[in-house]
Amino acid sequence: MTSSDLGLSKTEPLLHISALSVEYDASGGELVRALRDVGLSALALLRLLPRNARVSSGSVEYRGRNLAEFSPSQLREMRGGEVALISQEPALALNPVLPLGRQLADVLLAHNRLDRVAVSVRCNEMLREVGFADSERIMRAYPHQLSGGQRQRVAIAQALICRPRLLIADEPLSALDAATQAEILELLLRLKQELGLAMVFITHNAGVLSTLVESIVVMRNGEVAARATMDELQSSADDYVQGLLSPQKSLMSAPRRSSSSDGARPLLEIHSLSKKFVQRRMLSRKKFVVQSLEGINLELREGSTVAVLGRSGSGKSTLARCVAGFEMPDSGEILTSGEKRGPRRMVQMIFQDAATSLNPGFTARQIITEPLEIARWKSGPERTSRALELMEEVGLDAAWSSRLAGEFSGGQRQRLALARALAAEPRLLVMDEALSGLDMPLQAQMVRLLMELQVRHGLTYLYISHDLNFISLFAQEVVVMEGGRIVERTTPAGLCKSEHPATRELVEASERLHAPGVEATA
């Protein structure tokens, strides 16, 4: 990171970062000299680096004083009092066993001497400022009683209750669903104006920035790649910058299936599929029934991509699990190639979280050859060479075949999961939020890869998602689910014209976040 100023006043910079390098100790013990993770830089700004990372050179100055020279008590005063931090995961930013009122009051008391009445008044005020009408209830509640968006509001209240001058927001939106993201973004925007906050906003979603920030620093592999306003960046010729700002552009040139697949025969037919879950407690007669799927009818033609959209809890994942054969439906039938029980290998699934769907103790080669071994496909050496081929095909260096799954990055792991799925030579890939864990440019790369593979192998995709990213470029048909039912069937172009409230909610949230891929293709 080279020198950069952040601040409101022209005369005195609030924060001055010069030639900062952070060393990060990777698992093996060797020091990787880089700001491996942008999040680390946020922590470096508050001298809150984890134990395996340290500042190797350069400095962070706050109002002209080097942070490294701060004494522990000065640091403590600055943290929360002058510079506040909002972190990525709202569920994990609050102590699970303390009431929220206590956690809010403690921040206030750490920086001010106040009596109990004043503390309570101030806390209630702050909670109302971040949009809670019933602040008394929130004060008594525990984190697990609130939704993700509410928890992020409480975290914001905690950060701002001492009226700091600078707010560091480290990916404050990425763990929330699209509708909630839009709400939190609006809140931050309002508070920034009301309180005159300086803000460092760290994100991978460039869409949210245009309304929020004056100047943008683009980081790449731990180094500053560009520094400009949004308008200047948009006209930048740098591929990396363009990939961040409008990842969908890289997809325009991607190959796609030439003709409409109307003539093709249906690969997957789902007839009036229903599934309910009954939760029963031991020694209790009370039953709790969740109707997860109700009368689903769906048809996928060979070589097509159907997107299933819906908020969390709409039954999308249950549908995916039924199609992939992990759940037995209560009623209705699923036909693959017109047969009731087609071969298992024909349908493969890719999960949301590659980190947990790959055995961290397996090497890349072992992961990819496993389905081949189960299918007793040819001999060992041939399986290995097939695995290397597959790695090249999904854009992984075959030289990494003996690395452990845990040593790959998030995007690479999802590619590895894709290679494993392809090893079984499936005809249908079910992707359950397979891209939601990745940042925008990575999502775009994955979508491009999926489109290429579709053309090459004639694959059919059932793509499940809670947001509309890249939908218009990728899918031919869109199905919107709510409460276990399909409430609308349309094309990506038809999404924007839809009248159904569930669809409107998804589209509006995506528009407010400037997510790419909502606009209809020409």
Added chain:
Amino acid sequence: MIRYLARRIGHGILMLFGVSILLFLLFQAAPGDFLSEVRLNSQISPETVAQLRTQYGLDQPLPVRYWQWVKSSARGEFGYSFAYNTPASTLLWPRARNTLLLSVPALMISWLIAVPLGVLVAGWKGRWADRLFSGGTSTLLALPDVLIALLALLIALKTGMFPVGGMTSVGAQSQGPWAWLLDLGWHMVLPVSALVVGSLTMILRHVRTSVGEVLESSYMRAAEGHGLPRYRLLFRYALPAAANPLISLFGLSVALLLSVSLLIEVVMSWPGIGPLLLEAILARDLFVVIGAVILATVFLIGGNLLADLLLYALDPRIRRQA
């Protein structure tokens, strides 16, 4: 909540019946009984042995004997000691009281030292103090309890400051209640210290690990980022969040109150349940053994119940589910 308690206590009573039936079956399956050794004595005639057998009810079939025992337990006697010729309860109660006199203070002292120290050590993680501590506790953990007890006895002998073995000095009771209490306390110092040293390290390591894990969590980093003072972070934020495994451990140590000091009691000749149980097992004094095991089971059930109630009281997430 009351229904939950009633159900737990019901489960506990069923468990006691199960344990007692199992004990009867085990003793039945084991060769010999109390009279086997009597029979080896050539001065006692076979007729006397047979008469004793009838008198003790050992000639009855197993279900009848079990039923007799249940009836006697309902009267609070827990059967009859063959060796001492008294109801088992008159042997067990004072001995159990003596054992608790050792193990309860030892438990309290261990936890009162281990929790604050463990939290502090967790806060020092990676520093030299932490390494020194790890080395020290590993060494202590590797020492067998018997060795600790013997070391304590050695110290007592060499310095002459503490009484070696026993529970009271001869004639202490005649000098008034205060002198007697002081004497008792003086006798307790060594066995209690040996117990504390034996259990402290294990608890300390659990506290340190558990708090250390919480300190790595993102909400602790967030709280630190809000500028909260260090000791508030450690004790008011990290400790409650790390408490769950520690409460389970506490329940377990309550469950073991009667048995944790067996070895120390035998080595230091403390008149607790330990020496009594040892004798009773060797002599096949059936009902004393069964009584002691049943008492230990009661503590096990009580300890687990206590841990669950504490968890319920302290963790809001569990409170919601119950």
